[in-house]
Amino acid sequence: MKERIIEIIHKYHADKTRLMDIMLDIQDECQYIPEECLDILSKELVLSIADIEQTISFYHFFSQKPRGKYQVYINQSAVAYMMGQSDIIEAFEDELGITLGSVTEDGAIGIFGTADIGMNDQEPAILINKRVFTQMTPYRVRQLIDDMKAGKDVKDMAVKAPGSGKNSDPLIDAMVHSNIFRIGPLLANDYKPFDYLKDNLSKIKAESIVEELKKSNLRGRGGAGFPTGLKWDFCRKSSGHDKYVICNADEGEPGTFKDRVILTEMPELVFEGMAIAGYTIDAHYGILYLRYEYKYLETYLNDLLNRMREEHLLGENIAGISGFNFDIRIQFGAGAYVCGEESALIESMLGKRGEPRDKPPFPVEQGYLDQPTAVNNVETFAAVVKILTKGADWFKKLGTADSAGTKVLSISGDCQFPGIYEVEWGITIQDMLDMVGAKKTQAVQVGGPSGTLIGPEDFQRSICYTDLSTGGSMIIFNRDRNLLKDVVRNFMEFFIDESCGSCSTCRIMPAVMLDKLDKILHGKGVKQDIRDLEEWGTVLKASRCGLGQTAGNPIVMSIKNFRHLYNQLLNRDELKYNGFNLEEAIQESCQVVGREPVIDHGHLKNGRERPECKANGTHKPECPDLSGHKDFEHRATNL
């Protein structure tokens, strides 16, 4: 095995920044990262074992323990459960006699939970050895298990169906549906691949591209909405011996799947946009950071990149422009939501834990390999090509005054036609609900769990950067759903799992908040608990990145817009209940050291007085009793 591992390492020139690729290859080979690999990796890459292990432990899809010949990953998103994921898990557990998170005794099949895999419009969905199986039923689970027990290749399993659109392309061959229900200017089929790159790029200066983008008011489509022209301008003007273009296709926000569809149906548009970015900022390398869940697109996308190279659309002197050298490679993630944050994504591409960097400096100054880097969303690159082809004025006419253009929405949950809809910015939520055939809607989650949860009183609000901003995720819940138990709780668990752990606020506070939510769900909540939760939402704002800052949003936003759901669960008879009992809390340690569970804090009075004090806390150890003090009118309710 050693030779094979060394071969893999040298395939990537023993470059430690390619640790992700190396470990993904090792895992393909061994099904996990065996202990003996660490020494080899450490020596060949000149990295400490701790460095390697911390990267392994960060990502869901890396494991140091065998996870089975067939690794089944079951989507844990709220929508998956709404569509019956519990039955799927139960079917797997019953048939295999193991629980979620374990492997059968013979080491053949392992079943694990994983965060949203970007299939919200065709749930329940699972992954087996990188292959996607959508619209699962318990019957299909039994079929899959029979096939796995028979040792069949995942491609030959009985659960099989042609995917729609280009998913049935032999290079993809996935039972995935593109579900495009509304096309607009971006997804329109008037696009002729690479026409702009071939015919027009040589006629325009880089500065003019920046100006055109600034004029168009194009803002980042990943969610944060940073003006693209400005970003490219910064990057262009930053000094560095190399510059990089990165396409962020990590889309981990639960409920988002539009980048998957864009990359399936029109990847040419995205790669053309990346090449144009390369030309504009003077970068020679572009990297598509693709989430591991979309590994099934690898062959298809690499095939396209190869064809581009053959047609001199990548490589040297592209499109006859002397000195315009640019190439693109695909970097896979290994399962981590936070890597969607641009600096975390860069860290991940360097083979490290995907922890967001402290900013400044921003990636446009010091990004990949500390060089100026422009990181943009898949949809943004696609929009750039359309803007340059049709003009900034055309683009600005679409949408609203402050949100130009269109937005590709990923709509899922309780509606007739979940899927992809390209709409102009400014559409109201009510129009959107009518468009997708949603009835009896209780709430809409705008922008994924980190966004906002709104109720009917907000359905006349519009989708745009200045009102309801979104990176594309729209999840609809009808009146039969238990919002707190089935949605808010699921989202909080998601944030707890996905925190990188760097800031203690984000590492701990969401868990503390979930405890409090559970307390309320168990009927033990009091009014003060709601206030605490709201306060803690602001404590989270101290975190380094957007994930941490918004990790309390499922609770904070549901309190804001669905306060009645909380209120009806509260215990109104009590002002305060926190379950703390000093007598119980000291029992254990008293037993260990062999002393009476009696509290005596006489020592605080310099040994002069040593009044006995029972653990019920009536004694005030440190200070005089102020209860009769004339200035003091408060007291009563605060305890």
Place this chain on the structure above:
Amino acid sequence: MSKPVIATTSLAGCFGCHMSLLDIDERILELIELVEFNKSPINDIKKLTKPIDIGIIEGGCCNSENVEVLRYFRENCKTLISFGECAIMGGLPALRNGIPVEECIKEAYLDGPTVQLNKDKVLPNDPELPIILDRVYPCHEVVKIDYYLPGCAPRADFIWEAVVALVTNNEMAVPYEVFKFD
């Protein structure tokens, strides 16, 4: 109107938050114009002598004494602030949560690699000693807390703005750089 009265204490903390409080530097002179300090490790006043308007708590509760002091502050402070990571979430001391108390005590007094002098294998059981709790509790799990000032430690500017906003009855407006975690 008399000046608002402030008291501070450190429970299971490292005093880092109090150090950060001192980092307001010469503004401490402005502060004493605004408020009156009562019991605090900074002025070494040991006992509360009057009802307190603002109580500032550093650290969570790891032993019975912490609980008693915290309850005492709650009873005598109109407004109580959890100050810093440990008070709000337990912080570093809470790393022991999840490890049985017995294991912690034995590691500290019997089995730890640096334990050399405890030849008689005595566990601390003098009645004068505070009793270790089963786990470290953040302050809000013991008493009601009114405000939370995050940070490890909270920056001096943040503390300054918070206290000034509270005593002048204004909304606190601090830029992200002032209260961010890093």
